[in-house]
Amino acid sequence: MNDAAIMTRENRSFLSRMSDTLWRKPRLLLILLLTPPILWLGIIYLGSLFALLAQSFFSIDEFSGLIKYELTLKTYRELLVPANLDILVRTTLMAVIVTLAAAVVAFPIAYYAARYARGKWKAIFYLSVMLPLWSSYLVKVYAWKLILAKEGILNWLFEVLYLKWLLDAYLSLPLIGGNSLSVSYTGTFLVFLYVWLPFMVLPMQAALERVQASYLEASADLGATPSQTFKNVLFPLALPGIIAGSIFTFSLTLGDYIIPQIIGSSRLFIGQAVYAHQGTAGNIPLAAAFTVVPVIVMGFYLWMAKRQGAFDAL
Amino acid sequence: MRSDQSNRASTGLKLAAIAGLLFMHLPILLIFVYAFTTEDKTYQFPPPGYTLKWFAITWNRPDVWEALQLSVKVASISTVIALVLGTLCAAAVSRSKFFGREAISLMVILPIALPGIITGIALRSAFNLADIPFSMWTIILGHATFCVVVVYNNAVARFRRLSGSLIEASMDLGATGIQTFRYVVMPNIATSLLAGGMLAFALSFDEVIVTTFTAGQQATLPIWMLEELVRPRQRPVTNVVAMVVVLVTFLPILGAYYLTRGGDQIAGSGK
Numbered sequence: 052m053n054d055a056a057i058m059t060r061e062n063r064s065f066l067s068r069m070s071d072t073l074w075r076k077p078r079l080l081l082i083l084l085l086t087p088p089i090l091w092l093g094i095i096y097l098g099s100l101f102a103l104l105a106q107s108f109f110s111i112d113e114f115s116g117l118i119k120y121e122l123t124l125k126t127y128r129e130l131l132v133p134a135n136l137d138i139l140v141r142t143t144l145m146a147v148i149v150t151l152a153a154a155v156v157a158f159p160i161a162y163y164a165a166r167y168a169r170g171k172w173k174a175i176f177y178l179s180v181m182l183p184l185w186s187s188y189l190v191k192v193y194a195w196k197l198i199l200a201k202e203g204i205l206n207w208l209f210e211v212l213y214l215k216w217l218l219d220a221y222l223s224l225p226l227i228g229g230n231s232l233s234v235s236y237t238g239t240f241l242v243f244l245y246v247w248l249p250f251m252v253l254p255m256q257a258a259l260e261r262v263q264a265s266y267l268e269a270s271a272d273l274g275a276t277p278s279q280t281f282k283n284v285l286f287p288l289a290l291p292g293i294i295a296g297s298i299f300t301f302s303l304t305l306g307d308y309i310i311p312q313i314i315g316s317s318r319l320f321i322g323q324a325v326y327a328h329q330g331t332a333g334n335i336p337l338a339a340a341f342t343v344v345p346v347i348v349m350g351f352y353l354w355m356a357k358r359q360g361a362f363d364a365l
Numbered sequence: 366m367r368s369d370q371s372n373r374a375s376t377g378l379k380l381a382a383i384a385g386l387l388f389m390h391l392p393i394l395l396i397f398v399y400a401f402t403t404e405d406k407t408y409q410f411p412p413p414g415y416t417l418k419w420f421a422i423t424w425n426r427p428d429v430w431e432a433l434q435l436s437v438k439v440a441s442i443s444t445v446i447a448l449v450l451g452t453l454c455a456a457a458v459s460r461s462k463f464f465g466r467e468a469i470s471l472m473v474i475l476p477i478a479l480p481g482i483i484t485g486i487a488l489r490s491a492f493n494l495a496d497i498p499f500s501m502w503t504i505i506l507g508h509a510t511f512c513v514v515v516v517y518n519n520a521v522a523r524f525r526r527l528s529g530s531l532i533e534a535s536m537d538l539g540a541t542g543i544q545t546f547r548y549v550v551m552p553n554i555a556t557s558l559l560a561g562g563m564l565a566f567a568l569s570f571d572e573v574i575v576t577t578f579t580a581g582q583q584a585t586l587p588i589w590m591l592e593e594l595v596r597p598r599q600r601p602v603t604n605v606v607a608m609v610v611v612l613v614t615f616l617p618i619l620g621a622y623y624l625t626r627g628g629d630q631i632a633g634s635g636k
Binding site: 064066067069070073074077081084085087088089091092093095096097098099100102103106156157159160162163164166167174176177178179180181182183185186187188189190191192193194195196197198200202203204207245248249252298302303305306307308309312313322325326329335338339342345346349353 | 373374378379381382384385386388389390392393395396399407408409410411446449450451453454456457460461463469472473475476478479480481482483484486487488489490491494506509510513536539540541542543545564567571573574577587590591594595603607610611614615617618619622626
């Protein structure tokens with residue numbers, strides 16, 4: 052009997068002894084759990100990120116076109132050349148406008164879904180935001196190429212409605228106009244807005260779900276007009292969600308280089324500049340310096356968002 | 366908003382919501398119309414006629430099949446890697462509090478919070494510095510990195526709901542760590558992992574920005590499409606491919622939705 056007990060104890064597998072050790076030493080378990088992801092993300096991802104940032108402090112030799120490996124801020128000075136500064140301002144401005152427009156367009160959808168949609172309709176609303184969110188980015192851009200093309204549906208629609216003059220008048224405006232919608236800033240803006248809109252709706256809806264109807268009723272009972280209720284009750288409560296959504300719309304617009312390349316005037320955005328400098332020009336330091344700008348802007352943005360409690364709405 | 370009408374939406378709100386939804390859906394539906402057009406030189410609307418012949422032509426295109434194959438391979442392998450790394454991370458972060466916990470979750474989110482072009486160019490210059498030749502595996506390296514966050518987000522929500530006493534009970538009853546994982550932890554987190562995996566697959570299948578930097582000569586399906594967007598040569602074939610891609614990506618999204626609905630966090634709400 053005793054023998055048997057000893058036997059089983061000794062036969063207790065290596066596995067179960069290990070399990071006991073891990074149970075007694077949660078630190079060890081934690082280290083085991085975290086090692087693979089830290090190795091992957093910490094070394095491959097953060098490592099290459101830092102390597103890239105480091106390169107922005109090198110410069111390129113104008114004559115040989117080779118990278119000089121000595122620390123300098125020369126590349127950053129190059130960033131402030133009017134042509135490059137233009138790119139930075141243009142991209143940031145576009146990101147701001149797209150974000151604001153996305154917030155305006157998304158609000159009614161999010162608000163309706165959060166407050167009025169029930170049961171089956173709630174699911175339908177949810178899926179009808181999810182499907183565009185997840186459908187292929189390139190297909191969405193392609194769809195807009197079809198829409199904005201000269202012989203495409205939008206021009207056709209304007210013609211059928213006898214409103215061609217309106218479109219032409221709009222296109223003759225400076226800055227936002229152009230030869231056709233597909234080569235104007237308006238076109239770029241529309242595609243950005245379309246592609247990132249679902250990223251705004253979902254966090255906004257999540258924030259609005261938490262606004263209790265009784266707050267709005269109380270506000271109305273106390274004599275607030277609908278616009279006062281919106282301004283003083285609804286909007287402040289939805290703000291964390293709006294900020295959470297804007298992290299996406301802002302960051303994605305800052306870094307995109309495909310949309311402005313396919314639809315828009317030929318003037319460059321940050322992403323295109325990075326792509327051009329690292330590719331044919333081989334000017335990795337300048338490309339790296341360009342990427343530092345969105346990193347800093349996003350870092351600042353995320354810090355602000357955190358202070359506003361936006362991460363709880365993600 | 367007066368309280369006596371508060372459970373009825375105003376007409377203005379309804380119209381704005383409907384307009385917003387139409388704006389989100391009509392462009393995708395348009396793709397479906399173009400897949401059947403007889404016009405093959407321009408994007409003429411309305412289409413002069415309708416035909417099914419482009420489907421047959423697309424079917425017989427080896428380059429489309431090769432791109433599709435590569436995309437599926439890359440997405441599958443990246444998903445598996447992301448599942449392992451994401452689950453480990455989620456388990457660690459949700460089970461205990463430790464120094465640097467915030468840093469870990471930030472590190473997981475970073476690849477998706479930073480613009481894709483930064484991830485792309487960072488990896489590319491790192492591959493160049495390390496003399497790693499571009500191949501399918503460099504694409505996977507990039508994809509797995511940003512897919513981790515999707516799995517992580519899904520798994521971490523479920524881990525938080527999984528009560529620690531279940532695991533304690535299992536261990537008290539003499540189960541080994543592996544048995545506990547297999548019979549207690551796994552059944553509890555399986556659907557969230559499946560959902561996370563599907564979303565990771567969809568994310569990788571569609572990714573183009575990072576891929577342009579980490580691919581050599583290989584073309585994934587998005588790269589193939591990008592090529593067609595920049596220099597349109599095969600408009601009708603592109604139309605058909607675009608339509609098929611839309612239909613194919615809908616499946617994992619619907620699947621992930623049905624797997625996690627009713628939970629505290631529905632999968633896919635954060636891409």
